Amino acid sequence: MRGSSPEPRAQGKTRSASLNPSPVALLAAGLGFLALLLPWLELKPSRIAVGESFGVWGWPSVWPWVLLTLWFGIALVRGHWRGLLLGMTLLVWGLLVGQGAAALLSNQPESARVSATAGFWLSLLALYVGYFAAYCESRGWAVLSAPLALTVLLLLGVFNLLGPVLEFQSWRNQFATELWRHLSLSSSAVILAIAVGVPLGVFAASSTRYGWVLGAMGFLQTIPSLALFGLLLPLLAGVSQAMHLEVALALLGVGVFAFRWLWALSGGLAVLLVLPLGLLALAIAGVWLNNLLGPDPLRIALLAPLQESGIRGIGAAPAVLALTLYALLPVVLNVYTGLRSVPEAVKDAGRGMGMSPAQLFWRVELPLALPLMLEGIRGAALLTIGITTVAALIGAGGLGYFVLRGAEGGAPDMVLLGAVPIIALALLVDLALRFAGGLLRRRVGT
């Protein structure tokens, strides 16, 4: 409606037309060609044995030739056609993989496994790059052809003979649970990071004296995740055995009041004393939030040590706590930057026209900082989805469970069963939040 004027849009069109052939599409096609030279599938007598590799030209089929032609097409055409061809390429690619796996597995014992190797992954990368090229050129219906092709392939079950899919089938129930855990762990952490990080960012931006907040967040980020778990484990274990839930809650209540009083006395002292309480609050809130959102039941045991309520040295408590601490930096930093980037003149005009500080914040500063804040939340979400993988190490579960088990057992297909959904999840969340950010940006007009 109130988008950009027609002029720049027309300009954009001529620019993309002069980019024919587009370098990104050329790169995609190049990767596609290269992939055709490499082995695609590996046949192994069992899921952990070493196997033998096969290329696409080995089995008698026209699909490799079709694929070759399609990659040529993608490099040469442009606009909607590229999107459409990409969908077809994806379809042919999937059929080829399915056919190859079936051919390799015929006359093999039950325990035999087919896994994807270099050529498969490289052509997948080529498709991804190609999709990016098509997406840059046209946002119309043609872009939908690739997701559509993928859906068709999944419905046809062409990947059903591949190792990771077989792994999935034997772990189906556990997969659903771990996926759910992964989602609940990461969303709990992101929600808490927003709840804590936005006020912290506002605080940090409110005066140049509070720059140390950003420094502290940056320091947290530099601690390796395993080291952080290692630090939290004994701390939480000790506290959760010794402290009763009602004592913890009472302490937190007292802390809130004491903080205001201490803050007036000495800011540094207040922060030092309240920091451990804050961590305790985060641990409790994290576990409960995670249990509310996830598959594990919520337990609140009053008059009992914290561990009866699920707050322990291992499991969800240290996991959500550590993830929250990591997610804080992107949130705080972007809230800070967003608020700081509101032009001084705009704030001056608002004040000069008689806005109270609260009105200035809610009506001017916050709306203008919102797109950047959302960027921060996107960063935090992506980061968290990635490092939640490590949570499996301390018994909190999540998709990292498969990565860990697969790595221990030398079963690469099982590693993939964990890793591929994590990547897909990150891409999906990224896309959704980018989209939301785009809408917001158009509204705010920055």
Added chain:
Amino acid sequence: MIRFKSIVMRYGGFEALKGVSLEVPEGQLVTLLGPSGCGKTTLLRTVNRLIEPTEGTVFIGDRDVRGLDEVELRRGIGYVIQSIGLFPHMSVLENVVVVPRLLGWKKEKRETRAREMLALVGLEPPTFAGRYPRELSGGQAQRVGLARALAADPPVLLMDEPFGAVDPPTRERLQDEFQKLQSELRKTVLFVTHDLDEAVKISDRICLMSLGQVEQYDTPEALLRSPRTSFVQGFLGPSRTLLRLSRIPLSRLLEPPDGHHPSATIQHSVSAREAFSSLLANGLRSLGVTDDVGLLIGVVRLETLLAAASEEEP
């Protein structure tokens, strides 16, 4: 009326204002003029308490501004700044109604008022009401800034180099229009500028400042005729005579037509300065003067202009 009483502003050891006393009469336009850094903005911002002076008192009417709630005070004062400070996430209409909204006006009344204001500053409401600040030219944005400041009909306007950021032709047009507007609205205006031409053109009185002090506070004519200190003389510079001509309406120097057909003509509504430039540009000694419809109503001669420029007023 705005009255400053011995305003001192110190930043650490630095005195930005060194005891400024000044009175802006009701309904008049007073400019604070002076080189950059002389304290104009600082003085202006003490009026709506964006700056609290170290010493001294500011009165609006006969009330000490410190006795008023600062938010209420500001809502009653129009405020226009050089960088405009339009809210980028609000449409032109929403920008204009900010103060009426803060004052709790009804939506309908607000929007009617906003449309009136836009029309007043020369922006057709149907075209501009729905636009966003990024879709405006510098001149248009500055008009919106003015409409926004006028929206709640405040008796006092504070303007800090409001036309400083636009190109010279646009600036002159904005000055002309603002002058016309002010002659109807008769607000009490405190106007900051470092542009001598602008100050001479639009002011009822000029307060020339230097290093946090008032050098001379006078009507433009008096300032140009008799600079009181050497700083003032230096600031006005050699074009002082020419500037005096710009305060004299051409109609005052008109002589009846002398029968000759003039080789060039000029509109009667311009200033004597423009007539003088036209004479120089055309290499003539006299010009025909026409009325609004182009009828010859008299002539103006070079001698008259020169005499007017050097004349001591009685």
